[in-house]
Amino acid sequence: MKEFLYTKGKRKYIFCADSKGAELLYNFVQQAMEDKVPFDFMIIGDKSDAFLEHWYSQQKMGTFLYLSGQWEFIKRLKKLALEAGFSEYEMQINIVGQISKKLVCCECYGVNEFIDDDLHLTCKHCGIVLEVSSHYSRRLEAYLGYTSIS
């Protein structure tokens, strides 16, 4: 992932954060104020998807989006932004805390979520215990979970 940096020269900035990610954006907000560039800064509490969809879709070309927060928050806002027409090149992302990843069960192909510290988990689809591995499939966007015989 690219370093989380303020990129000068954009038409407008949108800064979105959850309560954990807000602090990192304060410098960026200050920079935008100094540059006298329009910006919105919003700490997303319980805003609905419909609100965010509407807000994103009102933005004009050249608007740059910053998202800072925990993984679940980032996943939700990034998805909404992409749906509203933002591209990956028009946003920067800062993830606070752990990223949850996907693990494919080698027996039933069911997909499970895990975080970096997990070594084992129980497949929520078939109930077997899976060992987290580093074997990764880009097609499935997931790691392989092995069974054990012990």
Add this chain to the structure above:
Amino acid sequence: MISHFSLPYPFSDSNVYKYSNNAALLHTKNAIELTDRYLDEISLKRELLTKHPERCYHSSPHTMAAQWEIVDLIINNLVTYYPDKFELEKKDGQWIFSNLLTKETASFKFGDRTTLEIEPLDFIGRHVQEDLILMMQRDGDLILDAGQLCFPANWSLYFNSEMNFKEIHSPIPGFQSDFLVDRILQFLMRIEAGTPWERKNWSLMAGSRLDSSLETFSEWGQARKRVTKENAGELVHFRVEVQKLFRLPKSNGILFTIHSHMLSLEKFIQHTPWLEQFYAILRELPKAIYDYKGISLYREQVLDYLEAELKKR
């Protein structure tokens, strides 16, 4: 009756085994070999493909031309090397392929997908004991774009599909660090049409299941815990994969055929030179390799068994 000589022997003169690119030119140029297990293995294959299609077959849409090349190569191979068992008649682009062993005849228009009930690779794979893997070459890499895999040695076609060469081999210990993977990839990408290669890979298997897929490991893997010095000869099987590599001239893909052979240890060691060499190799095998081959749980028991047998000679 299976003689021990029916098993392709994977070791060279050296008593120390290590990973290497041990490929050799395939002089006979036959992709396919039939053994006396043909009908049993064909019917097992077809049963697995019917019950577990997602596990045993995968293809990307852009592989159709290469799949037809594989049909051409394999049918020509079958009628050339086994003319009393397979026949091919060509009439106005129509191919009539007969398998005299299964008493089946298939008629299709070569290159026309709609004239076959299943994809070409899936169709021809059901007539041979080999597993068939198609690697397409692009962007300086080989991509696993299609395969029919019923007898894997503990890996998953579903998971590995559409991976590049390095991604596929990343679980092998030491494979990343010593550049072996790069050298083998470069070697494979230089394979030329008409000059096929062959290599052999070996492992041990507690039990005798050919369909030792990763997906069913929790079933067949249990036998590893039951191995003792006393039952090793019967329970443990020596497994050899004969792997052959063919360049497909039109699509520039590579066909990778895998024929899995198995023989119980008690039959394998009837030939004393094999017993002596295998004992030496297994004793010196580095831990990372026997862990990866899945032998760790019963290696000691097998060594004890082999040692006792050596003392009897």
